[in-house]
Amino acid sequence: MQGKGLIKLVLGLLLVVCLFQLFYYIPTNKVERDAVEMGEIAAANLSGEAKDKAFKQARASYLDSMSSEVVFKIPYVVSYTYSDLKKQQLALGLDLKGGMSTTLEVDLSELVVTLAGRNGKDQDLVNAIAAAKKSQEGTQDNFVALFAKEFKKIAPTRKLSSLFQQSQMLEGINLETTDSEVERKLREKANQTVDLTFKRLKERIDKLGVVQPNVTLDEQRDLILVEMPGIDNPERARQFLEASADLGFWETFRFSDSGIMAGLKAADNKLKALNQAEGQSIDTTLDAQKGPLFALLDENIGQYSITSVGAADKNKKSAISEMLNRPEVQAMLPKNVKFLWGYKPFQNFETKEVTGKYLLYAVKAQPNSDKAPIEGDVVTRASQALDNITGEPEVNLTMNATGAKKWAELTGRAFSGNA
Numbered sequence: 199m200q201g202k203g204l205i206k207l208v209l210g211l212l213l214v215v216c217l218f219q220l221f222y223y224i225p226t227n228k229v230e231r232d233a234v235e236m237g238e239i240a241a242a243n244l245s246g247e248a249k250d251k252a253f254k255q256a257r258a259s260y261l262d263s264m265s266s267e268v269v270f271k272i273p274y275v276v277s278y279t280y281s282d283l284k285k286q287q288l289a290l291g292l293d294l295k296g297g298m299s300t301t302l303e304v305d306l307s308e309l310v311v312t313l314a315g316r317n318g319k320d321q322d323l324v325n326a327i328a329a330a331k332k333s334q335e336g337t338q339d340n341f342v343a344l345f346a347k348e349f350k351k352i353a354p355t356r357k358l359s360s361l362f363q364q365s366q367m368l369e370g371i372n373l374e375t376t377d378s379e380v381e382r383k384l385r386e387k388a389n390q391t392v393d394l395t396f397k398r399l400k401e402r403i404d405k406l407g408v409v410q411p412n413v414t415l416d417e418q419r420d421l422i423l424v425e426m427p428g429i430d431n432p433e434r435a436r437q438f439l440e441a442s443a444d445l446g447f448w449e450t451f452r453f454s455d456s457g458i459m460a461g462l463k464a465a466d467n468k469l470k471a472l473n474q475a476e477g478q479s480i481d482t483t484l485d486a487q488k489g490p491l492f493a494l495l496d497e498n499i500g501q502y503s504i505t506s507v508g509a510a511d512k513n514k515k516s517a518i519s520e521m522l523n524r525p526e527v528q529a530m531l532p533k534n535v536k537f538l539w540g541y542k543p544f545q546n547f548e549t550k551e552v553t554g555k556y557l558l559y560a561v562k563a564q565p566n567s568d569k570a571p572i573e574g575d576v577v578t579r580a581s582q583a584l585d586n587i588t589g590e591p592e593v594n595l596t597m598n599a600t601g602a603k604k605w606a607e608l609t610g611r612a613f614s615g616n617a
Contacts, residue, residue: 225270233260263513302422322353366578446570448561450505453498461531466491509555536563576601
């Protein structure tokens with residue numbers, strides 16, 4: 199009898215779990231059916247590969263746009279966005295749901311070249327890197343160990359320290375430093391790079407909207423193993439994962455600077471007039487005077503930060519960017535303005551609450567260039583510390599002579615008000 203009671207209890211618990219999963223699936227299934235419909239509409243007049251590509255792009259764009267939209271709520275109790283519900287669903291692995299499995303290798307050859315500084319084009323170093331890459335194909339050894347081994351073969355009378363003694367990113371290396379010690383220091387830098395790449399990759403996958411991905415690090419071989427259930431567009435995911443991240447330092451317009459907010463408001467009015475002329479309408483439930491831009495973008499009137507011009511939900515960013523890139527909008531703004539979105543959702547500095555909104559920045563572009571005035575290649579060292587006054591984490595950067603000079607010029611203009 200006790201056995202029957204236990205079985206009934208287990209079956210009851212399974213029933214509860216199934217009901218909860220049904221509760222999660224019904225609203226998301228509706229969104230996904232709508233996404234399929236949007237894909238079919240976009241691909242209706244196409245054929246072959248173009249049809250398949252258009253379908254997948256339209257479907258993915260719709261799901262991205264719905265990620266932060268509330269799709270189910272119990273009034274006065276709780277609300278769930280599409281992303282919230284997808285995260286609550288049971289994880290179906292690649293064997294049940296299909297998807298994408300890939301192995302990514304962290305390329306450490308560029309790190310070695312960077313650490314060598316002025317010796318980055320040394321022929322022995324170049325040859326050792328090439329030989330290490332070739333050897334890596336048939337061994338389990340890591341790249342740094344292979345590089346040290348190949349360098350010894352190519353230049354048996356030279357010490358590794360001859361390549362790195364002038365490096366501003368490796369401390370304590372001189373001509374007396376042993377090869378094993380130099381290799382150890384290189385491995386430490388490599389470990390930091392691999393670990394940072396692993397963390398950034400996990401953040402990217404989270405942004406891709408994959409439900410319960412499996413991301414693991416093989417520290418021995420500097421490999422990152424990725425399983426992404428439910429991915430039906432592997433090429434899009436591959437491009438997203440392999441895209442490089444560049445460090446840059448920009449001058450920003452403040453929301454109070456003349457020409458920025460006034461230009462955005464004029465552009466909003468212009469877009470509103472164009473929509474009305476074309477017979478389109480926009481939902482502006484908060485303010486009937488708003489146009490399509492400020493219906494999606496929360497105008498910054500000082501509540502976010504002095505360097506941002508507004509904020510928006512994740513699923514509104516794409517539409518806002520498209521409007522900001524229109525020629526009629528660009529014509530109403532300073533010629534050197536370039537808009538960039540914050541990497542993470544905005545956090546309230548006072549309450550520490552993550553708002554879920556992303557800040558929009560207006561930066562000052564250089565003439566005929568998309569590059570930042572100062573790029574990451576001038577940084578020779580970066581370290582994390584705690585602010586002595588606030589106790590908050592901070593990043594300390596050391597730049598080479600060129601970077602330090604540009605930094606002084608940039609900050610000088612900013613503080614003088616002549617930027």
